[in-house]
Amino acid sequence: xxxxxxxxxxxxxxxxxxxxxxxxxxxxxxxxxxxxxxxxxxxxxxxxxxxxxxxxxxxxxxxxxxxxxxxxxxxxxxxxxxxxxxxxxxxxxxxxxxxxxxxxxxxxxxxxxxxxxxxxxxxxxxxxxxxxxxxxxxxxxxxxxxxxxxxxxxxxxxxxxxxxxxxxxxxxxxxxxxxxxxxxxxxxxxxxxxxxxxxxxxxxxxxxxxxxxxxxxxxxxxxxxxxxxxxxxxxxxxxxxxxxxxxxxxxxxxxxxxxxxxxxxxxxxxxxxxxxxxxxxxxxxxxxxxxxxxxxxxxxxxxxxxxxxxxxxxxxxxxxxxxxxxxxxxxxxxxxxxxx
Numbered sequence: 001x002x003x004x005x006x007x008x009x010x011x012x013x014x015x016x017x018x019x020x021x022x023x024x025x026x027x028x029x030x031x032x033x034x035x036x037x038x039x040x041x042x043x044x045x046x047x048x049x050x051x052x053x054x055x056x057x058x059x060x061x062x063x064x065x066x067x068x069x070x071x072x073x074x075x076x077x078x079x080x081x082x083x084x085x086x087x088x089x090x091x092x093x094x095x096x097x098x099x100x101x102x103x104x105x106x107x108x109x110x111x112x113x114x115x116x117x118x119x120x121x122x123x124x125x126x127x128x129x130x131x132x133x134x135x136x137x138x139x140x141x142x143x144x145x146x147x148x149x150x151x152x153x154x155x156x157x158x159x160x161x162x163x164x165x166x167x168x169x170x171x172x173x174x175x176x177x178x179x180x181x182x183x184x185x186x187x188x189x190x191x192x193x194x195x196x197x198x199x200x201x202x203x204x205x206x207x208x209x210x211x212x213x214x215x216x217x218x219x220x221x222x223x224x225x226x227x228x229x230x231x232x233x234x235x236x237x238x239x240x241x242x243x244x245x246x247x248x249x250x251x252x253x254x255x256x257x258x259x260x261x262x263x264x265x266x267x268x269x270x271x272x273x274x275x276x277x278x279x280x281x282x283x284x285x286x287x288x289x290x291x292x293x294x295x296x297x298x299x300x301x302x303x304x305x306x307x308x309x310x311x312x313x314x315x316x317x318x319x320x321x322x323x324x325x326x327x328x329x330x331x332x333x334x335x336x337x338x339x340x
Contacts, residue, residue: 087311249326
């Protein structure tokens, strides 16, 4: 039985992409022998977390850490190699297209680039009415028109513009239309994948406030993906920090920013510029980010960590829960080699 307040549960999800190519690309000469070798990108590796109803779980990390991949796996755009995903207590990662349809209305996604995610050949009206006609064939034309006008008004786009095409809008307006498309079916859960990174700073604040307002008014649950820590601090209730396909720290937003525990989290937060505040010296990580094609043994962060020892290079750390409720995957934290 699941706790009543858990809406989404991700358990030990793995997602790898085969990039080997054709048969000739697989032929390799190694140790004096010719054989076949497959190459895969290990984008997500044994990731587990849950999202409570009504909260905003922020997922942060540098480019290539697997943030967007886990989002697409949750939404069913990529099938996982292994692991399980539960929505409101029901497993959804193994459902067929037809079985997944009832969940499509409950789960929606807002993409990073609104110009790429909106069909340039469809007007705003066509874009917004398509999901309504598909999921609610019983709706009359008037009901559809009223619903579109209601949602457009809520996101701050003039309903009189419904005959316009995406290229006739600014970047901020297009993202508002993308949000309207996400809200049109009255979902419970929204995955927002870098929804403000392609926008000007002034427009970012408007879109973030719009998302937060919609969340309060509609009691929405968000999985908010971004690389901008200042955005995460502003909008999230809890934060998951990812590095090279794994979660290294998961904590309440206030706890994470006040007292980060994982060495990678400490380095990330030290890079945030804060006007008018004296901060500790920026932590510079050594080495280069390893490739997800050939992951390091043991802890994936050990080659760049100043606290790493022999155990870190051979044994994968587990995500352990601390006394304050935060979860950290670090041998040094477990052994109290890192002070708070």
